[in-house]
Amino acid sequence: MKYVIGVDLGTSATKTVLFSEQGDVVASASESYPMMQPQNGWAEQDPGDWVRAAMNTLRAVAADAKSQGIDKESIVGIGLSGQMHGLTMLDEDDSVLAPCILWCDQRTGKECEELTEQLGFDKIMSITANPVLTGFTASKVLWVKKNRPEIFAKIRRILLPKDYLRLRLTGEYATDVSDASGMQLLNIAERRFSEEMLSAVGLTMDMVAPVYESCEVTGHLLKDVAEEVGLSENTIVVAGAGDNAAAAVGLGVVSEGKAFTTMGTSGVVFAHTKEMRLDPKGRVHTFCAAVPGEWHVMGVMQGCGISMQWLKRECCPDLMAEAERTGRDVYDLMTSEAADVPLGSDRLIFMPYLMGDRTPHLDPDCRGVFFGLSNLHTRGHLIRSVMEGVSYSLAESMDILRSMNAAPETMLLCGGGAKSPLWAQMVSDTYGLETAVPASVEGPAKGVAILAAVGAGLYESVPAACDAMISKEIERRYAPSAENAEKYAGYRKLYAELYDHLAGDFKVLAGL
Numbered sequence: 001m002k003y004v005i006g007v008d009l010g011t012s013a014t015k016t017v018l019f020s021e022q023g024d025v026v027a028s029a030s031e032s033y034p035m036m037q038p039q040n041g042w043a044e045q046d047p048g049d050w051v052r053a054a055m056n057t058l059r060a061v062a063a064d065a066k067s068q069g070i071d072k073e074s075i076v077g078i079g080l081s082g083q084m085h086g087l088t089m090l091d092e093d094d095s096v097l098a099p100c101i102l103w104c105d106q107r108t109g110k111e112c113e114e115l116t117e118q119l120g121f122d123k124i125m126s127i128t129a130n131p132v133l134t135g136f137t138a139s140k141v142l143w144v145k146k147n148r149p150e151i152f153a154k155i156r157r158i159l160l161p162k163d164y165l166r167l168r169l170t171g172e173y174a175t176d177v178s179d180a181s182g183m184q185l186l187n188i189a190e191r192r193f194s195e196e197m198l199s200a201v202g203l204t205m206d207m208v209a210p211v212y213e214s215c216e217v218t219g220h221l222l223k224d225v226a227e228e229v230g231l232s233e234n235t236i237v238v239a240g241a242g243d244n245a246a247a248a249v250g251l252g253v254v255s256e257g258k259a260f261t262t263m264g265t266s267g268v269v270f271a272h273t274k275e276m277r278l279d280p281k282g283r284v285h286t287f288c289a290a291v292p293g294e295w296h297v298m299g300v301m302q303g304c305g306i307s308m309q310w311l312k313r314e315c316c317p318d319l320m321a322e323a324e325r326t327g328r329d330v331y332d333l334m335t336s337e338a339a340d341v342p343l344g345s346d347r348l349i350f351m352p353y354l355m356g357d358r359t360p361h362l363d364p365d366c367r368g369v370f371f372g373l374s375n376l377h378t379r380g381h382l383i384r385s386v387m388e389g390v391s392y393s394l395a396e397s398m399d400i401l402r403s404m405n406a407a408p409e410t411m412l413l414c415g416g417g418a419k420s421p422l423w424a425q426m427v428s429d430t431y432g433l434e435t436a437v438p439a440s441v442e443g444p445a446k447g448v449a450i451l452a453a454v455g456a457g458l459y460e461s462v463p464a465a466c467d468a469m470i471s472k473e474i475e476r477r478y479a480p481s482a483e484n485a486e487k488y489a490g491y492r493k494l495y496a497e498l499y500d501h502l503a504g505d506f507k508v509l510a511g512l
Contacts, residue, residue, distance in 0.1 A: 002458055003075045005061065006449030008243070009050050009082035009162045011035065011102065016057035017445040018065055018075070021458050023469030025442065027064035029057040036099060041106040044099035047088050050161060051168045055229055062230035072232045077456035078169075078221070079448025080240035082162025084182040087140040090164075092156045098148070100161060101140045103182075106364065108139035111146070115139060119200055121282075127197055129181075129188040131282035131362060138184035141201040157207050162240055169237060170219035173209040176239035178246075178296075180211055181287035188295070189276055191288055212239035214249075214290035215454040215462055238455035240448045241290040244270060244298060249447030251412055251438065252466040254291050259401075259408035261394060261427065261435075263417025267304030269359075269397035271406045272296050283360040284400050290451060291462045297406050299397025302355035303368070305416055307386050308334070310354055315379055335420045338384035343487050345381045348372045349495055350389030351502075359397050361499060365510040371498055387423050388488075392495045395430040411435045421476065428478040429485050430492065439473035446470075 002021045007014065013032040020026055033049035036042075065075065085103035090096060101107075112132040116124065124132060132139060137158070145152045159167065160183070163175045180186045180193070185201075185208065187194040193208050212218055217236045226233040241249065244262075248270055253260050259271040269284075276295045278286050284299040312320065312330060323330035349371045356364040370385065401407045411433050417423050418437050428435040450465045459465035 001074060002456070003065070003070060004077045004079070004449045004452040004456065004458070005058070005075060006079050006081065006445030006447065006452070007054055007058070007165070008246070008443065008445040008448070009054065009080065009165055010243070011083045011104070014050060014053035014057055015445050016054065016061050017442065017449065018061045019446065019449045019469070021453060021469070023446070023450075023471070026068065026070070027061045029060035029064075031056050035102065039107075043102040043105040045086075045102060047096050047100050047161070047164050050165050054165050054169070055225075058229040058231065066230065072230060073234065075231055075235055076458070077452030078235055078237045079450070079452035079455075080162040080166055080237065081243055081246035081444035081448040082160065082165070082179065082240070084160065084179055084242040084244075085135050085137050086161040087137050087144070088159045088161060088164045089144070089151065089155050090157045090159065091154045094157075094167065097151050097154055103135045105140070106134050108134045108143045109364070111139040111142040115142060115200060119196075124184075125278070125280070125282055127187050127194050128184050129276070129278050129286035130184065132184060133362070134364070136182055136184040138197060138201050141203060145202050152202070155207065157209070158203070159209060163209055166218065166237060169221055169225055171222050172219035174212055174218035174239055175209040176212055176214045176241055176290070177288035178214055178290050179240070179242035182242060182285075186211070186288070188286060188288060213292040214239050214241045214245070215292065215451045217455045236452070236455055238448070238452050240451060241444075242287075243444045244268060245287065245290040245296065246444035246447035246451075248272060248296060249290050249450050249462060249466065250442050250444060250470070251414065252470045253412065254289075254463050254466050257408050260412040260414060262415040263304055263390075263413060263423070263427070264415035265305045267301040267390060267394050269299040269394055269401065270296060271298075271401050271408060273406050277404045277406050279400055279404055282362070284397060284404075290447070297401060297404060299359035299400060301352065301390070301393045301397070302358055303352040304390050304394070306354055307350070307352040307368070307390055308417070311383060311386050315382060331416070331420065334383050335387070335422050337380035338387060339422050341378075341380045341384040343484060344491055345385040345388060346376065348377055348381050348385040349491060349498065350382075350385040351495070351498060352386065352389045352393055357393075360400060361503075363503070363506065366499065366503070366506040367509065369498070369502065387426060388491070389495070390417070391423070391426040391430045392492050394427060395492060396496070398431050398433070408433070413437050414441045424476065425478050428480045430488050432480050432485050434480065435478045436474045437476045438471075439475040440471050
């Protein structure tokens with residue numbers, strides 16, 4: 001029996017999981033770390049925290065494996081997944097020059113405008129397949145160049161978070177095509193870094209890591225690292241993937257027509273494509289997939305679970321207390337109230353822009369709105385309208401995928417929101433698609449463990465590894481109701497028009 005490890009370097013914690021070659025979880029460990037916010041809208045982390053967390057969790061998993069009689073030589077591969085877009089800057093000695101600027105950092109609005117003006121929207125789209133965004137890496141580099149010239153002058157290399165961890169584990173510089181796609185520096189069609197984009201922010205080709213396909217081997221554990229954590233220095237480390245691309249592999253979304261929706265803190269609508277597909281307006285992301293030579297398209301809404309969390313915190317203290325007292329999930333209590341409200345929430349519409357919007361509007365200034373609120377509305381109406389508003393927003397991404405010929409026939413649902421049968425049915429109705437909730441979801445760690453299994457030669461391809469290592473068991477299925485879909489269509493049309501009516505007012509509000 002052979003085994004593989006997936007290391008998922010997240011924003012709040014690193015999770016390390018050991019899997020058998022059949023895909024069963026053998027051991028798991030997690031360690032959290034802080035995020036620093038030195039100014040409003042900034043988000044940073046100490047890369048040293050990632051390394052400590054990874055080393056500690058690798059050590060814990062290796063010890064657990066040893067206690068089960070698993071020889072370290074049978075642990076043949078490691079895959080790395082990570083939060084995307086982060087800027088980790090190293091000097092000529094590979095020392096970190098400053099805290100990593102994270103994906104959720106919003107300081108680079110002016111730099112995004114300048115980069116777009118400098119190169120032009122169409123040119124940038126033709127190279128990177130995405131408009132310039134504050135979360136992406138390129139604008140962060142430009143910000144450092146303008147605002148921290150003393151640091152910029154010392155930069156010898158930049159790395160994404162998981163790739164900095166790779167350097168410490170293997171001594172090798174490397175990145176993968178899926179994670180590098182979110183840097184705004186990669187030519188997405190050609191799967192290589194663009195000299196034109198690098199030059200635009202003051203970098204050269206030798207300042208970024210070599211690019212690999214996700215299942216390719218990038219090195220082995222350093223001898224001292226292997227000894228410290230209790231693994232073999234023969235263990236390979238594959239290129240890995242960005243978090244969403246890794247999650248796709250972990251769900252088996254690795255071929256044309258496969259897709260998933262994540263209903264987590266944010267909402268993601270993700271579809272795999274064999275050929276590169278591009279939205280000319282840049283409303284969804286087109287990235288290289290973790291499957292060699294293929295791509296994925298992805299719409300992102302900022303305020304999915306966040307909207308329900310806000311409503312719970314501000315309007316449901318009694319339900320929180322009841323959940324604490326009875327051991328029930330507070331969200332089950334909330335959705336029970338919503339279930340008593342008719343479709344459309346008695347003409348109440350919620351716009352879930354608590355954190356601005358990314359798909360389809362790319363608008364950091366838009367904000368949440370309850371439209372149509374009246375004296376007859378109850379808390380149950382508020383809860384249902386939030387769930388419906390999020391569903392409308394997710395459906396906008398689905399509409400864009402349809403326009404790109406990238407829509408699937410069936411949509412997998414995962415994340416906390418997918419646990420609600422009421423919400424899952426709403427999504428099925430607004431999409432006009434059958435949806436399915438998998439019985440087991442391991443997340444990005446399993447995805448990169450599957451990539452490691454391919455790199456180690458246990459399977460010949462990523463799809464073959466997915467077939468062998470992922471359970472196909474479905475917990476629940478939802479068929480769209482034609483009657484509900486017709487009723488939702490009117491609300492969805494008004495929902496879309498409301499943004500158009502308020503877009504200018506959002507800008508005025510932001511300037512007050």
